[in-house]
Amino acid sequence: xxxxxxRVKAPKKADKGEVIAIKTLISHKMESGQRKDxxxxxxxxxxxxxxxxxxxxxxxFEVDIEPAISANPYLQFNMRVEEAGEFEFIWEDDDGSVxxxxxxxxxx
Amino acid sequence: xxxxxxxxxxxxxxxRRDALAFAAGLVAITVLPxxxxxxxxxxxxxxNKFVGGxxxxxxxxxxxxTPEIAENGNTVPLTVMVDSPMTADDYVxxxxxxxxxxPRPGVATFHFSPKSGVAEASTRMxxxxxxxxxxxxxxxxxxxxxxKSMVKVTIGGCGG
Numbered sequence: 001x002x003x004x005x006x007r008v009k010a011p012k013k014a015d016k017g018e019v020i021a022i023k024t025l026i027s028h029k030m031e032s033g034q035r036k037d038x039x040x041x042x043x044x045x046x047x048x049x050x051x052x053x054x055x056x057x058x059x060x061f062e063v064d065i066e067p068a069i070s071a072n073p074y075l076q077f078n079m080r081v082e083e084a085g086e087f088e089f090i091w092e093d094d095d096g097s098v099x100x101x102x103x104x105x106x107x108x
Numbered sequence: 109x110x111x112x113x114x115x116x117x118x119x120x121x122x123x124r125r126d127a128l129a130f131a132a133g134l135v136a137i138t139v140l141p142x143x144x145x146x147x148x149x150x151x152x153x154x155x156n157k158f159v160g161g162x163x164x165x166x167x168x169x170x171x172x173x174t175p176e177i178a179e180n181g182n183t184v185p186l187t188v189m190v191d192s193p194m195t196a197d198d199y200v201x202x203x204x205x206x207x208x209x210x211p212r213p214g215v216a217t218f219h220f221s222p223k224s225g226v227a228e229a230s231t232r233m234x235x236x237x238x239x240x241x242x243x244x245x246x247x248x249x250x251x252x253x254x255x256k257s258m259v260k261v262t263i264g265g266c267g268g
Contacts, residue, residue, distance in 0.1 A: 020225075032234070034211050058221075058223065059219075059221055059223075060223045060224060061219065061224055061229070062218075062219040063216055063217065063219065063229075064216060064217040064219075066212065066214040066215055067212065067234075068207060068214065068216075068233050068234050068235075069215065069231060069232070069233055069234070070182060070184075070231075070233060070234055070265075071182070071183075073231065073232075074230075074231055074232050075230070075231050076187075076230035076231070077228070077230075078224055078225045078226050078228055079223055079225055080222075080225030
């Protein structure tokens, strides 16, 4: 399949103590392992099975993902801002691929 | 001509044919819900595994937002919120989402931390048909809370 492309929408700046919303999406077919091809053979499962959001190396939010999550998995969550730093978002694929994206956050 | 149903008849003037039809109807009623029950049981298994001997109360602390009717079961929006201060000693640890009539009931498990600020997450899920979606939250004090939401699915989301 085409290479998965992660996208993140999070503020670049926030006030200390503010709770910010983070939206993420990655292009992925999320093959459930339930579908059959034209010959009637089961199409093997291939999904993003885990998502991790870290800030300055510490885990903020993680998800164990099952095949019931839609294609191009979308996740929205929050973080309370304590300090400036850098996000790291990690998506893990059944095939062993790992997709990551980093983004900086300033505190005003 | 005999009426097909039992309408307007007492048990006394029920013919043999009526009685058979009535019995067949009863059998159908008892047999049909079984596959649904089986699926619910696996969802229950998932929940039991998650609470590990504990008990999840429908306490109102968990809010599960799903559409009443989903036209396309391939992408059904879902938001779960848990009422919690999200401080270092009082926060939501995990939230399990299951769909009780999907071929596999598990949908996702969200892991929160005090850094999350608020215990709220959204995603999009696949639903094979009309069913209940259940969210179970585990709090840092070891208690479990749950919420249930029924989604009517017009076109199922499991492909061919």
